[in-house]
């Protein structure tokens with residue numbers, strides 16, 4: 001039995017670049033990633049995505065501009081936590097990303113994404129996001145550096161995926 005916790009992960013993107021943030025503290029410290037965190041009690045997933053983006057790089061995004069593009073699940077050998085990560089993309093937003101206590105933002109061209117300093121799973125599912133394919137991935141880690149096994153599939157629709165998910 002796993003203890004599931006829901007997280008958000010937001011990427012601001014345009015045709016040529018993607019915004020990543022260098023995590024300055026906590027889980028995934030010193031790794032580049034999208035912006036996000038735990039969904040709090042009495043908060044919707046989309047509200048958590050908006051709140052975390054604002055807290056981490058001071059950018060404001062409207063609900064209707066956040067597109068759910070993927071679902072990721074992470075488990076770790078010997079740990080009962082299942083991280084249920086909802087991935088979003090947005091190309092419309094207000095403000096200019098700035099460094100906060102948690103994240104240092106930087107725009108990267110799609111061919112210069114720093115995978116060597118990211119979660120190892122990113123390298124596997126980023127190509128789906130870049131090609132605008134919806135995706136579902138499950139990754140089982142040993143420690144934080146080694147993926148013991150994974151599954152990844154393209155989805156036709158996130159709605160259908162969630163409707164059929166038990």
Ligand SMILES: CNc1ncnc2c1ncn2[C@@H]1O[C@H](COP(=O)(O)OP(=O)(O)OP(=O)(O)O)[C@@H](O)[C@H]1O
Nearest residue numbers: 007008009026027028035036037038074085119121
């Ligand atoms: C294992 N492979 C992984 N690959 C890619 N992304 C991963 C990830 N594992 C976690 N993530 C993301 O990392 C953030 C952690 O958030 P995290 O700092 O724990 O949350 P939150 O800001 O609520 O924490 P505190 O307030 O500091 O407790 C959150 O976006 C989550 O989706």
